[in-house]
Amino acid sequence: MPRLKIDVPDRFGFSTELQVYYVFINESGHLDNAQLLALVSEARERFFNALGYTQTNVENVGVLVSDAAVQYLSEAFHGETLTFEMTANDFNKYGCDLVWRAREQASGREVARGKTGIVFFDYAVRQVAPVPRAFSDKVAALDAAA
Template sequence: MPRIKIDLPKSFSFATEIPIYINHINYGNHLDNAALLMLVSEARVRFFRSLGYSELDVEGVGVIVADAAVQYRSEAFHGETLLIEMAADDFNKYGCDFVWRLSVGEREVARGKHGMMFFDYQARRPAPLPQAFVERLQAGRK
């Protein structure tokens, strides 16, 4: 099976720090893969909040995770603080990718991306990518 390879953007539009707690650690004494995804989810909520949105209200529609890919690079341990960087990329009719990198100092822990799809929760169907969301992201890059 081919390995997953995730290319990172030249720059990230958002970054946040999150400490690794003991409940994030698995029997191997390092960051658990399921906990890693929970920490990325927390960063994603913070990213939306930094733009004035919530995951249930981005210009009147919500978002759901359509797919996810992770490339693990090194271990992370209890007591360390992760820097989680995130950027939106590869826009399409119904969404985009959120590309992210986790690191501790100069050590990259993981990189990945989530396929984000805009979703009308009342109609229970995909919703078009809000142009105002794209414009707000672009304004933040300036």
């Protein structure tokens, strides 16, 4: 079976730093795979905040995670700081992919990359909603400034 390969852009318009805390380390002595997804969730919230949104209010609709894929490339250890880069691409009528890359800050070593599928959701009527044009415009402007 072929291994998962996730392509990421050369440049991202957004980045944030997150520390690897001791509680994120598994019995093998490195960052636990489930804890990496928790760090990605924090980076995702910071990405939305950088655009002036929260995940529950993007032009009056929220987002739901529809799927996630991760490609692990190296270990991360307690005390390291990871730089998470993120952008949105592969837009469709109701959602897009949030693609991301995590690198160890001091060395630049790539730790992981992935993508999270999101759909926009109108919580008032409990239905998927079209991608807000202002959101995709802000993502494009953020990436263009990088």
